[in-house]
Amino acid sequence: xxxxxxxxxxxxxxxxxxxxxxxxxxxxxxxxxxxxxxxxxxxxxxxxxxxxxxxxxxxxxxxxxxxxxxxxxxxxxxxxxxxxxxxxxxxxxxxxxxxxxxxxxxxxxxxxxxxxxxxxxxxxxxxxxxxxxxxxxxxxxxxxxxxxxxxxxxxxxxxxxxxxxxxxxxxxxxxxxxxxxxxxxxxxxxxxxxxxxxxxxxxxxxxxxxxxxxxxxxxxxxxxxxxxxxxxxxxxxxxxxxxxxxxxxxxxxxxxxxxxxxxxxxxxxxxxxxxxxxxxxxxxxxxxxxxxxxxxxxxxxxxxxxxxxxxxxxxxxxxxxxxxxxxxxxxxxxxxxxxxxxxxxxxxxxxxxxxxxxxxxxxxxxxxxxxxxxxxxxxxxxxxxxxxxxxxxxxxxxxxxxxxxxxxxxxxxxxxxxxxxxxxxxxxxxxxxxxxxxxxxxxxxxxxxxxxxxxxxxxxxxxxxxxxxxxxxxxxxxxxxxxxxxxxxxxx
Numbered sequence: 001x002x003x004x005x006x007x008x009x010x011x012x013x014x015x016x017x018x019x020x021x022x023x024x025x026x027x028x029x030x031x032x033x034x035x036x037x038x039x040x041x042x043x044x045x046x047x048x049x050x051x052x053x054x055x056x057x058x059x060x061x062x063x064x065x066x067x068x069x070x071x072x073x074x075x076x077x078x079x080x081x082x083x084x085x086x087x088x089x090x091x092x093x094x095x096x097x098x099x100x101x102x103x104x105x106x107x108x109x110x111x112x113x114x115x116x117x118x119x120x121x122x123x124x125x126x127x128x129x130x131x132x133x134x135x136x137x138x139x140x141x142x143x144x145x146x147x148x149x150x151x152x153x154x155x156x157x158x159x160x161x162x163x164x165x166x167x168x169x170x171x172x173x174x175x176x177x178x179x180x181x182x183x184x185x186x187x188x189x190x191x192x193x194x195x196x197x198x199x200x201x202x203x204x205x206x207x208x209x210x211x212x213x214x215x216x217x218x219x220x221x222x223x224x225x226x227x228x229x230x231x232x233x234x235x236x237x238x239x240x241x242x243x244x245x246x247x248x249x250x251x252x253x254x255x256x257x258x259x260x261x262x263x264x265x266x267x268x269x270x271x272x273x274x275x276x277x278x279x280x281x282x283x284x285x286x287x288x289x290x291x292x293x294x295x296x297x298x299x300x301x302x303x304x305x306x307x308x309x310x311x312x313x314x315x316x317x318x319x320x321x322x323x324x325x326x327x328x329x330x331x332x333x334x335x336x337x338x339x340x341x342x343x344x345x346x347x348x349x350x351x352x353x354x355x356x357x358x359x360x361x362x363x364x365x366x367x368x369x370x371x372x373x374x375x376x377x378x379x380x381x382x383x384x385x386x387x388x389x390x391x392x393x394x395x396x397x398x399x400x401x402x403x404x405x406x407x408x409x410x411x412x413x414x415x416x417x418x419x420x421x422x423x424x425x426x427x428x429x430x431x432x433x434x435x436x437x438x439x440x441x442x443x444x445x446x447x448x449x450x451x452x453x454x455x456x457x458x459x460x461x462x463x464x465x466x467x468x469x470x471x472x473x474x475x476x477x478x479x480x481x482x483x484x485x486x487x488x489x490x491x492x
């Protein structure tokens with residue numbers, strides 16, 4: 001009986017050691033298995049049904065919210081007074097994105113064009129596209145700055161042309177007209193006799209060239225052979241660098257196309273991407289960790305240096321000529337029109353910009369941009385890109401439409417492009433990338449705990465099985481001595 005228990009104890013010890021070893025091995029092999037699966041499923045490949053669909057069609061809800069800066073005192077502005085603006089909106093549009101002309105190449109890259117279209121969402125908007133707002137007339141005030149160095153007589157002729165076509169310094173139009181285009185005799189004249197002067201050959205609108213358009217021909221790495229390159233841009237419209245800016249660094253096309261990033265990100269990682277709309281590469285930096293519906297995430301935000309001028313941040317010198325810090329001069333890629341991009345309400349910009357316009361109230365919650373990334377896969381979970389379009393305007397002698405306008409960088413609109421993973425996709429994402437790795441982790445630790453418990457149990461069983469072999473010997477010797485003592489007493 002004792003020998004049998006001892007064998008059982010040894011059996012428990014052996015089984016416990018094997019279970020402990022298996023659990024320990026799983027601790028090292030488990031993460032490698034997970035990483036290998038992530039690599040296989042992150043590569044841009046039609047066989048990867050979930051991630052390829054997310055990359056190709058972006059099946060999550062995506063919206064563009066537009067806010068107008070309605071000018072309350074246009075007559076006073078024309079007389080040199082400070083502009084007073086009132087924010088109107090949001091006017092929300094559902095954005096549909098789809099990649100087309102997808103072509104895979106032998107060097108592990110894929111080319112595509114991404115088409116975008118916008119659909120007005122009245123239920124999500126504050127107002128309708130029929131709302132009327134007043135903003136600066138880019139055709140007049142923008143052209144005045146562009147042409148200010150021409151001879152005075154030419155400027156007088158330009159001013160006369162504006163009057164002929166009844167173009168004034170400010171526009172009072174509906175939201176729909178300002179967004180997607182309005183009829184203008186001047187635009188018709190320019191397109192007929194000076195083709196190429198305007199960015200669009202049709203109606204003139206702030207977003208006329210965006211709707212039903214594509215962002216250019218992107219060629220990106222698929223990640224096959226080197227997962228660190230997945231989604232990174234190899235070329236855009238056949239270019240590996242730009243020619244808009246003054247330095248090679250500023251002309252670099254860095255990072256991805258701005259929708260997905262390589263996996264296995266750390267807090268030291270950044271989010272570089274190329275934006276055709278901003279005409280340059282941008283880079284976000286880590287801010288904090290968090291969760292979205294149980295899925296871990298890293299939040300990345302714009303550094304204060306993103307739109308800093310060359311004086312504040314030397315590497316940005318190539319984006320100049322610069323004005324105040326916080327403004328990006330995009331005239332070089334916008335037909336030389338005096339247009340500047342900034343954060344909404346001049347957030348993170350030189351505070352002096354707020355002194356020239358009344359009605360702006362910048363704060364990070366409403367006007368800072370961010371991208372929430374699942375660090376293990378590089379897939380965005382929640383995105384909010386916020387930018388503002390500004391027009392530099394001033395009095396130009398000879399062009400009487402500019403009146404006595406004070407020199408000012410005038411905010412016209414700001415917009416937010418936002419989207420987040422929702423519905424069945426987030427459930428699948430949570431199951432595959434949170435639940436299953438967690439089950440594997442708990443399983444490996446469970447095997448370790450079970451192995452230790454079996455070893456301890458086996459030692460106890462083995463110890464108790466050996467103990468009875470010694471106890472009877474001691475007991476019998478004691479009983480013999482007691483008998484001898486009894487006999488001695490009787491003999492006496």
